[in-house]
Each structure stands twice: as structure tokens, then as C-alpha cells.
Amino acid sequence: MNAYAQAAPRAERPWGRRLRGWVPALVVLGLGLAAWEWLLPALGVERYLLPPLSDVLQAFWDDRSELLEAGWITFKEALGGFVLGCSLAFVLALVLARWRPFGNALMPYMIAANAVPIVAFAPITNAWFGTLSPWSKIVIAAVLCFFPVLVNTLRGLTSVRPESIELMRSYAVPQRVVFRRVRIPNSLPFVFSALKIASVLAMIGAVVGDYFGGSTDALGVKVVSAVSVAQYETAWAAILVASMLGIAFYGVVAFAERLALSWHPSTRAGNE
């Protein structure tokens, strides 16, 4: 028996070994990019299907200020929708968790709504808020973010072991304290999983919203107009910008998760 088992030390893995862990992924990236650049043209893939990487990068470089400007506009739409949708969902989840009968009545519809292909509403929001208004895109992004955050947060707030709640009752503290000390911290891993999904969905919502019309400087509009005049390299360059922004957005949320959940076993250093 060892009741005094020493806890595993939070040893950082040495940098060299960590880098070595990345080598296979980097090799795959290199091979993929090389295949894009040389293999596809060699196989006779037409430029309107997928132009070579160097042409896309050239198109990006030529239009870089315009594309980055457009990316920023679309990113602002996505971010606005993300903040709006996620905060409303979090607040509603708190309300539904606090007043359970209310939650039980609404939850089936929330789960059903989560399964609705919300981007289908994009043309409608254009009608509601005006095609040129950023709000039509913000709202689509917000609605896309709303349901996964609501459903996951509610699950996190309510999946607390009954003894945890009994313990708080034994201290005779009000519900507000139970939420602050137990339910909300318990929900955070669920919330951050949902926020990561939402960051991706927000970008999708904003870009797709642009596809149905928007201010001509927005990224999605750039893609559509470039394709319509057969500037496939520019369209791909815009898609590349959207992808980079999406990955960066996700990365920021994932980083915030690591900071906020430093206590969580999943974030321990040297996770085997």
C-alpha cells in the first residue's frame, strides 16, 4: 500500500522532444503543399478546379491589402456574432439551470433547433437587416454559435454529482453561491469545448452570410465576385485568408481554455 503516493511532477517535456513530436505533421504538410503545387498540374487538373499553390500565393500577394481588409471586415462580423451568440447562450443556460422546470420545458426544442441547418436562414436575415448591413451576418453567426454553447453549458451546469450539491447545502449557502462555487466552474470544460466549436461556426456563418450578398469589401463577397469573373486564384486566396482567420480564432479560444482550465487534468503538461 502507498497512501502517500507522490503525485506525478508537472514536468515540462524538453523542447527538443516536443519539436520532434511535430515532425510527422510537418512532413505531411510539406507533402500536401508539394502535391498541390506540382502533382495536380502534372495530372492535368484544370486551373478553375484548383490553381497551383504558387499562383494562389501570387494572387494573395497582389491583392494582399484588399484581401486582408476584407478578412478583417468578415472577421469582425464573425467575432460580433460569436460574442453575441455565446453570451446570450451562457446567460440563458444559467437561467434554465436555475429554474429547472423552465429548462425541461424548453430543452427539447433547443436540441431540435441545434440540428436545424441555420445557414439556410442567411438569405432571410439579409431580408430582415438589409443586405449591406453587417448585422445580417452577425445574426447568422450568433444563431450558429448559440445552440451548441447553450446545450453544452447547460449540460456542464447540471452534470454535478449530487453529493457536491448536498455538501453546499450542508454549508447552508444560497443558490447564487452554489452556482458561483460549483456549477459554473464545473461547466467550464463544457463551455470551452462549445466555444471552440462556436469560433469555427462563427467564421462559417459570416462567410456564408457574405455569399448571399453584403458590402463589397467583405471576404465572402470577394470569393463570389472573383469566381464570377473567373479569377480563381483570387477566390482561393480569399478562402486561404478565411481559413487562416478561422484557425487563428480557434487557436485564441483554445489558448484561453488552457489558461482558464489550468487545473484540469487534460491540460497537464507532458500529457501522455
Added chain:
Amino acid sequence: MSTSEAVVSARSISKTFGKGGVNALQDIDLEVGQGEFISLIGPSGCGKSTLLRVIGDLVEPSSGEILVNGKSAHRARLDRDYGIVFQAAVLYDWRTVAKNIALPLELMGYDRATRAGRVRELLHLMELDGFEKHYPWQLSGGMQQRVSIARALSFSPALLLMDEPFGALDEMTRERLNVELLRIWAELGSTVIFVTHSISEAVYLSTRVVVMSPRPGRITSVVPIDLPQPRTFETREDPRFFELVTQVREALHAGGAEL
């Protein structure tokens, strides 16, 4: 013993769950005096955990009267008269060992310096020195349960309610924690109500063993344990220990428990 001296006084407590549902407790009468170590033993479904929760005002009885420290169980809970330990350690994953232990003190508004001092004492008492900055997942099951006991003791409640606290631990860890629990009980002079389904654990720890039977849950006998104090590892080899174990086992059989 007059009611004012009794730490717990239960009179014809019954509890039925649901409409016409399970009779979890029926006509429970129990008096627990200051400084006693009472074990509630019985097979699963005999209502021993429910009785513990009635004492803690976590479950409301369907009928009967329950007094804790001479006041209603509800009042006693609001006054934070007891500390509770569950089978699972129920530590908060996002708090370090020290912060888990300090949680009740924080909720009760003790200042930082008092909390820190108290946490240091308890870490020492539970032999957890050096682990204050660890998170629960970094500890073994036995150590997690020590933290949970330290947390229950943090605000020095005179009454300790324990619901199968060592039920999930291996035999060796359990016996070791039994010894430590008795040491703390002797040191602090608290009253303990301890739910278990281990006969030897009940006999070893208690001043009285309350034997319960299921459906409906009721007290079938109370076995006083006259083993000398303090109890040591040798107590388990005392012939009197075996006699008492047999007596409790027979009481369980007589109560209709299938063992």
C-alpha cells in the same frame, strides 16, 4: 439522558419516497450523546444513508421529530453544526488541496490569515503536509478522502456525519484511516455518526453499533461496544472483538439481512 445533552435525538422518524413509494425509514428512535461514535450498519436499502441525511437536514422526514444539538435539524444545518464526508471525496477539481480544505471557511467568511492557519493545522493533522498545492487528480483515493475529512473538520463542527467514507478504499488504506479517524475523534472530542456496511469496521470504531434492516428501514438492535479505548491495531486481534463482530452479525441476521 435529557434532550438538551443529546447531540442527536430522533423520535419515530419515518421517510417514504414518492407517493405510496418505498418505505426508506420506519419509526426510528435514536439518541446520540456527546462524544459518542455511532455506526449505522445494515444491508443496502436499509435506509442508513437516508437516516444520516435526515440528521443533516438534507432529506426531510415524512413524519417524526429530529433534534440536533437540541434544536431542529433545519436550524442546526443553518447554524453549520455538522461536517459531512461522503463515500466519494467530492473535492472540487479546480481547487488545490489547501483551497478545498479552506472552502467552508471561505463560505463562512473567515479571513485569509485564519484560513491559512487552520489549513496548515489540518494538513498536519491529516498527514498531508507538502500536498497543499496539489490538485485532487494528483492524489490517491485514500489521500483524497483525507482531504475531504480535513474539509469537514475545518470549521470545527462538534458533529461529524460520515456516509461510508472508506467504502471505496482498499482494505489496507481503510484500516489505516480507521486508526487515524479514532485518533482525531479522541483528540477533538467530537461526536461521530458513521454509516458503513463493514461489520468489523463498525465494531472497531464505535462506542455503539446501530443495526438496521431493510424494507422498511428500521433499527433492529443496538450493540454497545465495550472494547477498551484507545483502540489500536491489536484491538482487531482481541477475542472480545470477535465476540462483538459475531454479535453484530447475528443481529443483522435476526433483522432479516441476507449476508
